Amino acid sequence: MFRSGAIWAVAALAVVGSVSAAYAGPTLDAVKKADVLKCGVNTGLGGFSIADSTGKWTGLDADVCRAIAAVALGDANKVKFVPLSAQQRFTALQNGEIDVLSRNSTWTLQRDTKLGLNFTNVTFYDGQGFMVPKKLNVKSAKELNGATICVQTGTTTELNLADYFRANSMQFKPVVIEQQQEVLGAFFAGRCDVYTTDRSGLASTLKNDAPNGGADYMVLPEIISKEPLGPAVRQGDEQWTDIVKYSVYALIQAEESGITQANVEDLAKTSKDPAVQGLLGTPNAEGKTSGNGEALGVDEAWAVRAIKAAGNYSEIYDRNIKPLGLERGINALWSQGGLMYSPPLR
Numbered sequence: 001m002f003r004s005g006a007i008w009a010v011a012a013l014a015v016v017g018s019v020s021a022a023y024a025g026p027t028l029d030a031v032k033k034a035d036v037l038k039c040g041v042n043t044g045l046g047g048f049s050i051a052d053s054t055g056k057w058t059g060l061d062a063d064v065c066r067a068i069a070a071v072a073l074g075d076a077n078k079v080k081f082v083p084l085s086a087q088q089r090f091t092a093l094q095n096g097e098i099d100v101l102s103r104n105s106t107w108t109l110q111r112d113t114k115l116g117l118n119f120t121n122v123t124f125y126d127g128q129g130f131m132v133p134k135k136l137n138v139k140s141a142k143e144l145n146g147a148t149i150c151v152q153t154g155t156t157t158e159l160n161l162a163d164y165f166r167a168n169s170m171q172f173k174p175v176v177i178e179q180q181q182e183v184l185g186a187f188f189a190g191r192c193d194v195y196t197t198d199r200s201g202l203a204s205t206l207k208n209d210a211p212n213g214g215a216d217y218m219v220l221p222e223i224i225s226k227e228p229l230g231p232a233v234r235q236g237d238e239q240w241t242d243i244v245k246y247s248v249y250a251l252i253q254a255e256e257s258g259i260t261q262a263n264v265e266d267l268a269k270t271s272k273d274p275a276v277q278g279l280l281g282t283p284n285a286e287g288k289t290s291g292n293g294e295a296l297g298v299d300e301a302w303a304v305r306a307i308k309a310a311g312n313y314s315e316i317y318d319r320n321i322k323p324l325g326l327e328r329g330i331n332a333l334w335s336q337g338g339l340m341y342s343p344p345l346r
């Protein structure tokens with residue numbers, strides 16, 4: 001018994017050994033050849049991805065693009081931001097117009113399977129809500145029977161809305177529009193009583209797009225769905241999936257390990273903490289590095305560059321999402337009662 005177990009162990013090791021050298025997948029090759037990461041983003045959603053008048057993109061999703069470019073290409077600035085509507089985004093990814101989608105997109109079973117995509121992580125745990133003009137004098141979504149509701153095409157929002165009203169035996173009149181700016185135009189012009197989207201989208205709209213600084217509008221208390229938002233890639237290139245996945249996990253682990261944009265280079269040289277050394281590719285006391293970079297098919301300083309690109313998850317959150325008035329809540333680290341958790345990066 002022992003003998004045959006030992007033989008199996010040797011055989012298993014041989015197999016593991018033979019696949020341990022990371023292969024170069026087609027997406028990383030293509031990204032390197034183009035020397036730019038084509039990253040699908042929102043057409044303009046403050047806090048997530050929005051371009052200023054000089055064409056500079058900011059936001060959590062834009063920072064994720066930068067972290068991936070830093071890992072894959074060694075330069076956080078080598079990103080071509082491709083703005084996409086809700087309706088266009090998955091086709092653009094399927095067609096190869098973009099290498100990764102980082103655009104407030106909800107991870108759902110059918111997007112992750114039937115659409116031929118892989119969601120890699122959750123970068124923001126969200127949920128759908130409703131915004132109404134204060135003058136409507138409504139305090140709860142349960143009072144919205146018969147309301148006219150503005151919603152964007154090609155979203156989970158559209159589907160949840162129908163489910164919620166059906167489940168509560170209420171009627172509504174949908175005004176379904178493809179372009180975000182037109183949805184908001186219709187709502188603020190009073191063509192709909194209600195605007196519905198992810199609560200982060202409502203917070204962003206209230207702060208950035210609503211007339212009068214949002215003073216005449218309010219968000220109702222109900223959260224009617226789960227909207228785990230995160231990056232997606234095409235199925236079929238496991239290496240690229242892993243690169244995107246661990247680029248994001250490096251940012252989350254960096255927060256947990258106290259690694260910041262400002263101290264990452266220093267810690268890469270001086271830290272004696274094995275977890276930090278492992279993540280940052282620093283040789284340990286025996287002169288050995290963790291080998292994470294090799295396993296991903298990049299170099300060992302990959303995570304240093306990801307963190308240097310935009311900061312750790314809390315830095316990214318505080319810079320982009322906090323100004324929308326959204327506290328960390330369930331987006332806090334697991335060790336602080338939230339859901340943000342990186343697997344061991346070893």
Ligand SMILES: N[C@@H](CCC(=O)N[C@@H](CS)C(=O)NCC(=O)O)C(=O)O
Binds near residue numbers: 104180202227
């Ligand atoms: N998370 C939802 C909704 C995403 C979505 O597209 N939301 C709208 C409203 S906040 C949006 O971002 N529109 C901006 C655009 O079309 O560029 C989904 O994945 O379907």
